[in-house]
Amino acid sequence: MASESFGFPFEPYSIQKEFMKELYNVLSEGKIGIFESPTGTGKSLSLICGSLKWLKDNDEKGSESPETTAQPKANQPDWITALQRQSTHTKRQLDLAKKKEELKKRIDRVRDIEKRQGIFELATKERGKKRLRPDTSGLDDNDDDFLVDSYESDDEKTTGKKIDTKSNLSKEVQELLAKFESKKKPFISYDDDADDDGAMLEDEVKIYYASRTHSQLSQFVHEVSKTVYAKDTYEISLASRKNLCINPDVNKLGNVNKVNEACLDLQKKGSKKGPCKFLPAWDNAAKWNEFRDHALAKVRDIEDLVTVGETLSTCPYYGSRNAVKSARLIVLPYQHLLHTSTRESLGISLKGNIVIIDEAHNLLETMTSMYTVSLSLHQIQLAWNQLNLYIQKYRSRLLGKNVVYIKQILSIIKILIRHLTPQEESQRKDSVMRVNEFLHASSIDHINMFKIQNYLEASSLARKLNGFIDKAREREEEERQKEQLKNPKAPIAQPSPSLTSSTLTLTQIESFLMALTNPDKDGRIVTSFGSLENPGAVIKYMLLNPADAFKPVVEEAKSVILAGGTMEPISDFLNHLFPSVPESRIAHFSCGHIIPPENLTTITLDAGPTGQPLIFNYESRQDLKLMDEVGIAIANLCNVIPDGIVCFFPSFTYLDQVYKRWATADNGKILTQIEKRKKVFKEPRESNQVENTLRDYALQINSPDKMMGALLLCVVNGKMSEGINFSDSLGRGIIMIGLPFANRGSVELIEKMKYAQQYSNGNSNAGTEYYENLCMRGVNQSIGRAIRHRGDYATIILLDKRYATPRIGRKLPRWIGEHVEHADRFGLIMGKTSKFFREKKA
Template identity: 85%
Template sequence: MEPESFGFPFEPYSIQKDFMTELYKVLSDGKIGIFESPTGTGKSLSLICGSLKWLKDCDGKGPEAPESTVQPKANQPDWITALQNQSTSSKKQLELEKRKAELKKRIDRVREKENQEMFELATKDRRKKRLKRDAREKTEKYDDEFLLDDYESDDEKKASNRTDPKSNLSKEVQDLLAKFESKKKPSIGYEYDEDGDDDDALLEEQVKIYYASRTHSQLSQFVHEVSKTIYAKDIYEVSLASRKNLCINSDVNKLGHVNKINEACLDLQKKGSKKGPCKYLPAGDNTAKWNEFRDHALAQVRDIEDLVTVGEKLSTCPYYGSRSTVKSARLVVLPYQHLLHASTRESLGISLKNNIVIIDEAHNLMETMTSIYTVSLSLHQIQLAWNQLNLYIQKYRSRLLGKNVVYIKQILNIIKILIRHLTPKDEAQRKDSVMRVNDFLHTASIDHINMFKIQNYLQVSSLARKLNGFIDKAREKEEEDRQKELLKNPKATPAKPSPSLASSTLTLTQIESFLMALTNPDKDGRIVTSFGNAENPGVTIKYMLLNPADAFQPIVDEARSVILAGGTMEPISDFLNHLFPSVPESKIAHFSCGHIIPPTNLATITLDAGPSGQPLIFNYESRQDMKLMDEVGNAIANLCNVIPDGIVCFFPSFTYLDQVYKRWETANDGTILQRIEKKKKVFKEPRESNQVETTLRDYAMQIDSSDKSMGALLLCVVNGKMSEGINFSDSLGRGVIMIGLPFANRGSVELMEKMKYAQQYSARNANAGTEYYENLCMRGVNQSIGRAIRHRGDYATIILLDKRYATPRIGKKLPKWIGDHVEHVDKFGLIMGKTSKFFREKKA
């Protein structure tokens, strides 16, 4: 039974009510939910209010029946055992309520203090403004040099800088986290030290919501939305992020590269570290400092930047502080990688058991899973790893104890075999290949090596981290010696850096990831060897994951409910076939809501032929047809006459965009391009990411210029930077034109393997390989055409230039809010009439 109100911050639209009602039901039933809600329809707020209302109601119902915790004695009646279990459960519930009340009391105390500080700051700010105003009224008689700086009392300064200079962590990350679970009472005389960490263990058993999205900006936006709801005052929320985003040690975060920051952080925790200990990490048994950070972190709904501020104020590491806070939090906001990667989840101590998982922007979830578990190595990286590890063993061979030398030699041997595989003596063997994992191990003659033992050794010994430290030190020493030599003899030619020390890449770490991938099930992945081509000349070897379902299965098994949400989730069949193949369809709910715009604000038209009547079919063979390039150019030139402001036009690839544009420039002395430029200034999506923002700015400035008769045309690429995450709202995108169907190169060895795998292992679809290929294409189309309509008052036309869009097989893969209102036009003149009428009515 759904609630009467979801606490939406304003009157929700009917589609938002439907979304929240369905979400509440899916969570209550413990199902998997696939939710599709177009951008601009308030998807984030619907997710927040629907799930947090369910969580609040879940708390109000009390705990579910516990599993039996008391073992019955011999000949003991069942009813006695049941009573004992009930008694144990009641005691546990009472203890939990006590812990919750204590935590609330502490957090309320922090909130009260923060509110008072904000009031005093506001009062001080008002007083300062008044003084400045008075000063101006006195013709600025007094100089700023006499203005007092903000005053901070000694007590406040001490409180914000409490740290123990002797604090140190003698073990690695797991040991640090293990200390949070210690039952030991803190011995420091601090206002929070009456509480040990056993309360966290109880609080951790409460149902949590884990919300994941792709980027930190999306996560921050989500947190901001939470803060606008009625749940902000009650929900305990914490955001997780990488050290790069949360580290407040200037000596560490200045290193920039995420791997270097991780290495430096772990080095500071080592016993006897010359640079350690990190002053922001309290002593291992100082539970009070971690509790203090937790209470401040949970006192408000905070994003990553807010947690950094809290950490700086308390002189406590926000990275480890946020991780320790997870146990007491009810809403955990984290990036994809932290949630989807099993070893990362484990290292963070994240337990999904009986909890809720919400994955937003989930349209590319399968590709994301595949990417996370795919490992690629270049020949250069592998050779560098061999050289560096060889230097290491030469230096320390006589001092290495136990089986270190044996394992390092084994790893060197594996690396040498990889090099030999990528540098065959026979030129005829330099052919791209795809192998199953076991076939590769056998062909490379390393199938006798126990990769699980190698994996365990690399993890326990931290060889990759220690090797990197050794190389950094050797590089510093080499540079120091070079500088000394130049001082002695300034005219001498500087010695070239050693090739083994020239790179700062964490090469062995990447080798380790590749070797770990070789322990995955044989059927789930392939080893792809590439000897390069004109576009990618490098020699590489890659482990490619084919089966994201197995990697995602632990999340499905552990979580109470999993929600996948996105603006466009079609084609849904991909999720059923390739992410949830073993889940009964009765356990999967699919919800797709319409748009908040009225139907009259969107005109979606498929077109069969161009102005001269030539059929528009942009298949791989016909794309090179110059007449077709001219036809589409003339079609766009005509449409530029009737679509106002900005038009965004999507091509299947950068290569085809360049070919077509060059044809427009040169054919008939550039007549086609000249026709277009009479009505629209033309912009092209740059291949370089750092130029995208400039292109978008210039495009927007052109549309916003005073010459309203001259709009702009932006030529983009499906799956490029412009096709996802950028809003072409209002005049920026009055028209979206899709040229052809962006099918991937079917000759790609990787794509062929994925299609073969889909066909072989799909239990739901006899034509799964072809379905996978089509769905890959249509996901790109759907993301691109969804760029135009961004809010209730927006309007646009979507024009699909290819005869195949009119086929039922392709049409049904469009988003429901678009697909339900598609018009099919077979002659070009008709589309001109329909488009002209659409925009005339909008002007009226």
């Protein structure tokens, strides 16, 4: 390593130094790194300083080897080949240096302008500023806007390009022109100079940083701005149109799908409302480069980019995509990076670049859910009705093979409806099939789904259909209102069922059909006919193999870093995300906590106050004595743990059952005993009530009455088990009730366990391992809510004797698992906990 000075904004702790050194080494060796660093240990800053230090050093030594830049000619002496390679390498390096210097001069000039004029200074101070959304009329009323273009494609060679049957040009020439037109995108090039400049800068190594939410990404950008790398690192944030659109006629629509549709409609030739006044011509390099230079002049988040776009009257959505070529640090949400089609649509190339995925503890579940598609019977029927209305409206005007393909899609939809509405009651049984089995059983195995995919992509049928339905619904509503004015006493007419929804129903159908092209072993078709809790028939494509979806990232990127506060159990990543990656290419780093060891005590408990064993398995959860036992245990712990206690239950159902028992048994004696020392709060099922509950919980803890704290009853994998900061007095105690194992009878879980077992390379316990790991990831996220900074302290109490077994203990985060104490009787835990907090008061 060139230097051990990582440019940390303050003196780093030893574990931060270790983290950055290991990260630097992993990037240098082109490995996959799994990094675990508890919240409060400066993980984000360590990621930033370690990776940007590596990027700076990599630039200085030159990342392109001369040996790879020229091919030898036949019978040419080696010394001539070497000289040619050196010459080619040197010329390219000089050209690249020239382009970088030109870009630097432009950005320095922009920085000077911004400083002198004081523009964009309010960008970071007006986060809550609400964008104006004037109430203007809807988009184009022309019905032809929703008519798909002529389509002629019967072979894979045309790749679904649109062909104009009225053109005098041959089909082959039109296809060549279509390919040429497809390259004229804002993130590809604007003119010859811009293309050369962008292509060369695009070859530089970039860092792609992804996280789950925009707030996490904004926080990351804010951390970058604190470092010594802020001035010399060209950073750009990517986001959806909904977050970046500055056209008030479009962003007022709110819904992400509607915003996307409206944006694309404004770019359509002949649109009455277009072109968008904030979208410069694609060949207006000066305007696009102006946005790029201002965007890169400072480290900015998406709110800053909106301000830049508004000031320059240039679209931040396309402007940020164009700036990717010149940027070195690209900050983007999970979905933009992990979803192949989204990545391709943004023009993102991971080849030879660095990928950092933060908050990666749920990466497996994220990948699985992104590629899993679920369709209800209602959605499928709605799509069929809407597509029927569409073809009735436009049949006489549809050119080429549009009618053929739309009828084929209608036929497939009809088959899906029949599959979910069997004539015999005996056939209404939940089922699981492999993809090929489903295709054969449904008699659609003869249909070329790739051709269907080409057609849907080229025709934009789903988007056109949605626009058509929205307009039809508006017209129907206008007619209904007119009739109501004419005859106020008449019954109010109900809207047509086919027009009641504005959701992209056909888009969901399209996603399902595309999932059917995945490898047969990688997924299952799950059919469910509902239950009392969730009535209604549903068909779902369930992805079982996230490794295949993640494989392009692993193969293209120079190095991939997965980072999180709690990454255990690591075995899941190795088995289900990197099964084909050599063990030598994977590095695992887990650092301790920055708190001194005496600031955390973790205790497992075998039995309650009366000696009853604490085993919260599925069979014993209904045991009323066990509910009473855990209530008495918590009531006693409330006497010795000050301020706030956060208690996690395996599920909402069990939380409600136990709370009801405490409140009613023996005239509510247990709940009354708890409430003598702690005011009790429960996590609400409704997401919009979570913030109010947390506020009231915090207010109670910070009230003048220091003798009365608060107890917050939560659920593992609920809203309060991840991303909530229970630091200091908000979480002096974390109590985990039982092990939150998922329902082992779930059809989906059974299939995932079977798949894990089948492709386990001989591990006889692979299915069970997957099941346990799923449980322990939830536990680890929950118990990590307490310790949030160096001076914090807390106790973690695990109420279930199974926590003391080595098999479960090994799956706890290292910073917790290495210091777990065991109490086989309740008296011991009371003594240990009392002593812990007495010493903190001293």
